[in-house]
Amino acid sequence: MKEIAYFPGCTHLHTASHFERSALSVFEALGWRLVEKFNWICCGTVHGLSTDNLMQNVSAVRNLARAESAGARRIVTNCAMCYNTLKQANEMVKRDEDALKNLNEFMDDEPDYRGGVEVLHSLQLLREIGLDEIEKRVVKPLEGLRVAPYYGCLLLRPREVAIDNPERPKIMDEVLKAIGAEIVRDARLKYCCGSYHTVDRKEIVLSRIDEIISAVRRRGADLIAVACPLCEFNLDKRQKFLNKGGLPVLYFTQLIALAFGKEEDCLFEKHHVDPRPLLKERGLLR
Amino acid sequence: MPEELIGVFICHCGNNIAGEVDIQKVKETINSWPGVIAEDYVFLCSEAGQEMIKRAIEEKKLSKVVIAACSPSHHSQVFRECIGEKLNPFLWEFINIREQCSWVHKGEDATKKAIALIRGGVEKARLLKPVESINVPIHKDVLVIGGGIAGMQASLELASKGYRVYLVEREPSIGGKMVKLDKTFPTDDCSMCTISPKLSEIAQNKNITLLTYSEVDEIEGRPGEYKVRIRKKPRYVDESLCTGCGLCAKSNYKKLIVPEGYELVDRIKIEREKCVNCELCVKLCNEFGYGALQNGDDCPKYDTLKCVGCFECVKKCPKEAIEITNVCPVRVASEFNEGLGARGAIYVPFPQAVPSTHLRDPENCLRLNGKMPECRGCFSVCEANAIVDDDEDEIIELTVGAIVIATGYELRDMSESEYNVEHPNVITALQLERLLSSQGPTGGKVVRPSDGRIPKSITFIQCVGSRDLRYNPYCSKICCMYALKQARLIKQEHPEVEVRICYMDIRASGRWYEEYYKSTRELGIDFIRGNVAEVIDDGEDLIVKVEDTLEGEIKELHSELVVLSVSMNPSDGTLEIAKKLGLKSGEDGFIDPLHPKIEPVDTLQEGIYIAGTCSGPKPIQESIAEANATASRVSTFLKDDLMSVPLTTGVIDPSICILCKTCLEICSFDAVREENGELKVEEISCHSCGKCSVYCPSNAMTLRGLTDEQIEAQIRGILAEDPDSIIAFCCQHCSYNAADLAGLSKKKYSSKIKIIRVPCSGRVSINHILVAFKFGARGVMVTGCKEGECHYIDGNLSAKEKILKLKKLLDLCGIGAHRVEMFNMSSSEAQKWVECVNEFERRCS
Amino acid sequence: MRKERELLRRVMEISGQNLYSCYQCGKCSAGCPSVDFMDFTPREIIRAILDDHEEVLHSQTPWICAACFTCTIRCPNEIDISRIMEALRQIRLRKMHDGIHPSKIPVDELLELPQIALISCFRKMTG
């Protein structure tokens, strides 16, 4: 078993527990254990974008400092939002020595962060493990299942933190192809889902997801795969208000777990649009 | 001996230098040094400035001169000639206080650094010695590299002046991009009609030797005598026999997009109406053992995978029912048609190609790539017996006096971008030219590649990859005009088609251009002022997302065809030749002229000239004008039979030489010879890099152009004024220019950095560095070309080796290994220069 | 003489972006997924700031912007427009003009919403 330091993020403890469970199960099947090596706190969820207020980056850098002092050279997270926040902060302090100095001074109760941690998203770890390895462990290929991999913002933008070409991402496509799924591509799969406006301006989110879901539907998608709990919430739970018949939305890790024969780790019941009828119809679920 | 007097001349360069450097203070300081007097002037390079220098040399009886002004890359020629009128042209020193001082440092820092740099120059000047010159012959033949319109025009012009021209082109035919165009702005006259007389003129001109499908492998030598090695690639068709009849290229293939770029098609077709099913052909084919024809119900069945193309069936069929459809069964996407339409494995790029000799592409030919060794389709039909299997690279060696580079441009690769170029209906403007051309794959019909239908709506997108820091920061200059032309040709032919142009600014500056723009607008074309954010694949159609910035409205333009006005990049050939010849090019990769305004077709190297788009985007008429100018500059250079070259070379003092032969081994140019028990440097072969003098253990080897004593004096001079400096040895070919470029873009860095210009990083010895430390330097950087790009083959590697050794020594003696470092960069890497000096400065403080 | 461009100065300072380099090309606006909800397009916002129109501080646009960075990765001048939007939000927030009040969110929503949605929303919309 190989090990890597793991950053679950708040949402994994609550509304996205099915993301975590399926991810841990997938990595275990691939011979990797994701270990919580340090006392992590909330990542901060958004990267501070103003030059004159470093406070917004404290929680992200605090996590990095703790990871470093726990001896972690790399940390992996499933949540695209945690990934983006941690990675942006990490890039910022690597670029800006003064900012790092100030932040270290401010966090005088923590050991200094020296910029020695690399932040990974679990898709990157999967790519590193290799598509062959993933393919080898497939017991139930998702043949005939037309999946639209939704990337959203946080894995692709801004450019410095992109895990793939931000205009033509392929990384999730490849992983899903390796488990036998058919890929549906569309430009809207990299569009924003409306993000936190789900709290204060639902209408923005509804218009966003309507565009995304209609586009992939036109291309014959059976379901959407996501890598972020907020995207999942907006694309799945918010369909309640669309009244257009549901299109299932699953975490990519659930699909891999399913292909690996680990249905028990998928917790499909946690979705608003129940994917089970579809999966049963395709003979992927009993 | 009378007291020597050195004159220092400080240029204000208008306000460029004087704006930051306190000239008065610099002057006063200089005047306090013994045996030196200073003068200043607003523009030293002007006629009046030069007069002042000459007068001062005469009146004040100056023995040496120091010029403190801009970079030697700009005006060293001017000052050399000016001073050369009064003194030996090597008794002066050029100190750069603009690019590497006033443009990158502020006020007091700039002033202090200027003083230190000038002091270095003065101390070096005290030790300058006259350098004599010898005369060498100038060869009269000219090499022109690149057979596009610029190279063609330069060749014709030179040939008509009586020079023998070798025109080398990498592609199978000359003509470049211009032969691909349909019509040209602003006259809308047919491109092929204008260029084809020139194509045939070149083919016939006795003074031009045309070498197509050829690469320049090596160029060595000096201005006036370059030894060139050219590799002519095999065509597998005998050039002397092929008549260009085109029988072998016969094909009925119609697809615009070859699936996956490669397809095998039927060679023959049996006409059912004529066939009586006598099965003679089946019998024949089976007798030969191919079995490509088998009995069928009412007509034989054909299998192209078994057919070898003997075409006996065609000849023997009593009813003449069998017809050849494709002599060569292989269809690959045509390069000439920019990937639209196909060609065979045997082909000629276009009907008027010069030469008309066909060629076989060994990658795709089934016989040559071994997929079907017995294939002989082309052999069967070629009446001239021109097709051959044994063919190989032919090496041609030439000696020429001058070289013209006309290697041109290519379109920037925009794949994986927001423009969705992967979609078949998103095409480049050059692809549209092929669709517009009556000789193109559609016979001049503009269609959507996906289904061959005439599109109802076409959207042109401007500035694709241009004026965009993520891609090319520059404007490609011609795209506005060609998009206007294309839009107008389409609109005139098909008024019903909706034609739109999304643009940021329409740049139509040139005679007749604005009028052209105006009349194009009036045809009813929709001009939308906005930069397109994204081209979205919407099935067969496309959605172009743009803000109409004049209306403040976001538009989603449904388009059946999208045409991208893609940015111009220097071609691979341009990048390669610049690297090979060590020419200076910008960050954009285009070759730099000697002066962007007043020497547009000269390069930094005498004897090498440029024409056309290898030095930047430009329209056809400018390329032609440049080519004519280039021809004229070449003939000026070639007018004398002899040229004088200064002997800045190495020289051995036989009285101290211990005959260890280190120099003989180390010289990369075999310039050191053993003669009558003595070692001698052959002046003509010596490149004056100075590596030998660094290695010579007995100090017998001296580089006349730059001696050890001179370098050390310069170091001492700088450190006497500013002891805490960092000495940066910069190679004149790369890092020195990178630092100049940093200055041009006003990128700031520490004024502690003091540059000493050397011919090559390999000229710097351990001793030079130790002298720097002895006189207080904070650190020493040695900067050279990238590995593998040294202009003297491996000077940078030998420098690297030395620095590694020295690091150990510095650690031992307590100075610290971190205080010396080797950096490699190219002449265009201004940002890298700044990063390197910043990093090093931090390390040394 | 033009008036002192105070707003422009503050936005440039907080965002670290040089707004003068903007071509007004509209590439940012055209790609913005939320532009339909905005009262001014991102490009118009930049023009207004350049002209020191204080009114932009009352525009809905920065509050609609969800910092998706689509504009940022495409601007031909590499202007980070997301940071300009942030600067406008900051100028307002620092004057205690919160964009959202937690008390207004229904309880059942609060239970359902993912944690990152709530935290990011409060971080973006409150001072």
Ligand code: SF4
């Ligand atoms: S020998 Fe080669 S070029 Fe000739 S017909 Fe066969 S495949 Fe084509």
Ligand code: SF4
């Ligand atoms: S090493 Fe350089 S300077 Fe010395 S002889 Fe050879 S070419 Fe000339």
Ligand code: SF4
């Ligand atoms: S994309 Fe950039 S240059 Fe164009 S309008 Fe927006 S901010 Fe200005």
Ligand code: SF4
């Ligand atoms: S970051 Fe804001 S302004 Fe830019 S595209 Fe996204 S929502 Fe629009």
